[in-house]
Structure formats: C-alpha cells, structure tokens
Amino acid sequence: MTSPIGIFDSGYGGLTVLQGLRSGLPGYDYLYLGDNARAPYGSRSFDVVYEFTRQAVLKLFDLGCHLVILGCNTASAKALRTIQQHDLPLYDPTRRVLGVIRPTVEQIGGITKSRHVGYVATEGTVNSRSYELEIAKFFPDITVTGQACPLWAAIVEAGEADTDGADYFVRKRITQLFRNDPDIDTLILGCTHYPLLMHSIRQAVPDGTRIVTQGEIVVNSLKDYFRRHPDMDSRCTKHGTVRFMTTENPERFKECAQIFLNSNVEVEHVDLV
Numbered sequence: 001m002t003s004p005i006g007i008f009d010s011g012y013g014g015l016t017v018l019q020g021l022r023s024g025l026p027g028y029d030y031l032y033l034g035d036n037a038r039a040p041y042g043s044r045s046f047d048v049v050y051e052f053t054r055q056a057v058l059k060l061f062d063l064g065c066h067l068v069i070l071g072c073n074t075a076s077a078k079a080l081r082t083i084q085q086h087d088l089p090l091y092d093p094t095r096r097v098l099g100v101i102r103p104t105v106e107q108i109g110g111i112t113k114s115r116h117v118g119y120v121a122t123e124g125t126v127n128s129r130s131y132e133l134e135i136a137k138f139f140p141d142i143t144v145t146g147q148a149c150p151l152w153a154a155i156v157e158a159g160e161a162d163t164d165g166a167d168y169f170v171r172k173r174i175t176q177l178f179r180n181d182p183d184i185d186t187l188i189l190g191c192t193h194y195p196l197l198m199h200s201i202r203q204a205v206p207d208g209t210r211i212v213t214q215g216e217i218v219v220n221s222l223k224d225y226f227r228r229h230p231d232m233d234s235r236c237t238k239h240g241t242v243r244f245m246t247t248e249n250p251e252r253f254k255e256c257a258q259i260f261l262n263s264n265v266e267v268e269h270v271d272l273v
Contacts, residue, residue, distance in 0.1 A: 002237045004029035006065035008056045011039035012157055012253075013192030014071025015260035017100065018242075020215025021069075025222065027238045033060055035272065036248035036256075040153060041074040042122025042191075049124065053079035054087055055272040057097055066235045068097045069218065073190050074122050076101045077130035096232060100214050103221035104188060105134040108142065111210055116143045116183040120173060121190030123148040131190060145184065147177035153193040159259055161196045167204075170197055174204035186210045196260065245270045 005028055007018050018032050035041075035056055041049050053075040060068050070076045076099030083097050108117055119131050126146040135144050152173070155166050178184060187209055189195060195213045205211065226233040242265075246253040250267035257265045 001064055002029050002239065002241065003064050003066050003235055004031040004241070004243065005236055006030075006057075006060035006063070006068035007032045007071045008035070008053070008060060008068060008075065009033075009070075009072040009192065010035050010041035010052070010075060011072075011153065011193070012036070012256045012260055013153065013194075015257060016192045016195050016213075016215045017069065017071035017218050019261060020219045021222065022242065024216075024219035027240055029237045029239050029241045031060060031063060031065060031243045032245065033270065034244075034246045034248075034253060036246050036253060038247065040122070041072065041078075042124040042150065042153070044074075044124065046078045046128075049074060049078040050082050052272070054083055057083060057087070058091065059270065059272055061091065061095060066095050067232055068095075069222070070097065070099045071192055071218075073100060073130075073192065074124040074128075075099075077125045077128040098222075098225070100192070100218055101130050101134055101190075103217050104190075104212065104214055105131065105138060106221070107212070107217055108135060108186065108188070109139040111212065112142060112186040114183050114185040115139075115141055116145070116181055117186045117188065118145045118147065118177050118181060118184040119188035119190040120147050120149045120152070120177065120194065122153065123150055125190055131188065143181065143183075145177060145181040146190075147173050147180070149173045149191070149194075152197060153191060156193040156196045156259070157256055159256075161259075162199065166197060167200045170200035171204040174201065178206060184209070186212060188212045189214065244268065247272055
C-alpha cells in the first residue's frame with residue numbers, strides 16, 4: 001500500500017506547491033486533493049474553514065497519507081493549529097499536518113534589509129493576522145503590512161492571468177500596499193495562486209523589491225523536516241506517482257490544472273461529507 005504525501009487546497013493554488021515538491025523531491029508519491037466544490041475559502045469564517053479542512057485531512061489520512069501539507073494559506077491560517085492540537089491526538093498522534101505560513105515566515109528575517117515586509121493574500125488570511133503574529137515570534141523587529149486581494153485567485157482560475165484586467169487589479173492592490181508602507185523591500189505572495197500573476201506583480205512593485213513565493217520555500221522546508229524526522233520520511237512511499245482528486249467536476253479540474261501545471265492530468269471525484 002502506498003503512503004503518499006497529501007497536499008490539500010481549497011482550490012487550485014496548491015498545485016504550485018505540488019509542482020515545487022515534485023521538482024525538489026521527485027521520487028516521492030503525492031496525492032493532491034482540491035475542495036473545489038466549496039472554494040473559495042478566503043471569505044469564510046474560522047469555524048467553516050476549520051471544519052472543511054478537517055474533513056479533507058481525515059479523507060487524506062483514510063487514503064493512506066501519514067503526512068499532509070496544507071497548500072492553502074487560508075486553511076493554514078484558520079485551521080492548522082486546531083487540527084494539530086485537537087484532532088491529531090484523537091485520530092492518530094503519529095500523523096502530521098504541516099502548513100505553508102510557518103516555513104515562509106522562517107525565511108523572511110534573512111531576506112529583508114529594511115525590516116519592512118508586505119504580503120498579499122486572501123481576505124481570510126489577512127484578517128487572521130497569521131503572518132503578523134508568526135513573524136513577530138521570530139523577528140519582532142520587522143514591520144508587517146498585509147493587503148487583501150479578493151479577486152486575484154478568481155482571475156487566475158478563470159485563465160485571465162495574462163490580461164490587461166489582471167494588470168489593473170494587481171497594480172491597484174500593490175499600490176495600496178506600498179502606499180500604506182513605502183519602506184517595504186520584501187513582498188510575500190501569501191496565496192499559492194499568485195505566482196501565476198508574477199508578470200503583473202513584477203511590473204507593479206517598486207524596483208528592487210524581493211518577491212517571495214512559497215513553492216520553493218515549502219520544498220526546502222520539507223527536506224529539512226525529513227532530515228529531522230527520518231521516521232516520517234521512511235513512512236512516505238517513493239514510487240514517483242501522483243494522484244489528483246477533486247470535490248468538483250473532474251473535467252473542470254483538468255482544465256484548470258493545465259493552467260497551473262501545463263500538462264494533462266487524470267482526476268478522480270471524491271466526496272468529503
């Protein structure tokens with residue numbers, strides 16, 4: 001029986017995390033689950049995001065995953081801690097659920113020179129203040145400013161990332177962010193959809209701004225995690241396989257997956273409730 005690394009996202013953005021993992025750790029088995037039928041999570045309450053994320057994590061556990069990565073910033077912000085502290089001890093204390101916010105935060109102190117960091121994310125992630133709180137734990141001298149970008153993920157999923165409309169909405173939010181703190185020298189893309197808007201983002205930010213994406217950071221963090229936890233590494237099977245599951249129409253998922261992965265994939269439908 002395979003024990004793949006589970007990757008969960010409310011939609012498609014986690015595919016950028018999967019892509020990074022497959023590039024950096026190609027020998028492992030992966031199982032991607034997108035709760036596309038109930039996306040987006042960004043504007044949902046903490047309780048709803050927690051319940052939806054818990055259902056997805058338990059499904060991935062039932063499918064053989066011993067390690068699950070929440071490739072969704074909103075789920076990482078609103079559900080991860082409760083799942084780690086409450087659900088894992090009850091279900092199986094040997095299993096693990098990791099998020100994308102902590103690994104990103106741990107890198108920031110060595111990147112920013114001005115000690116002013118900005119991030120763009122969904123409303124849910126910004127309202128949770130998870131980046132502010134986590135960065136304060138590691139680097140209390142850094143000033144953090146967030147900017148909600150409610151339309152960006154929808155633009156990406158609609159296949160409109162390379163349009164004038166995308167440029168307009170990206171420029172609008174980036175301008176707001178830097179108006180609030182002109183000293184920002186490092187920008188975190190706090191949603192895994194946003195790398196697909198990189199062209200527009202690079203045009204909108206001031207020259208010299210360092211843009212931090214999560215795919216590469218997560219893979220480096222996972223490599224380090226496996227070095228520190230060889231027992232978990234040994235439980236993850238390594239045949240180089242990838243499975244894709246969605247709570248929505250598989251044909252719709254296949255179309256959107258092409259936007260993120262530039263390749264055709266086979267997709268299975270799954271119910272979480």
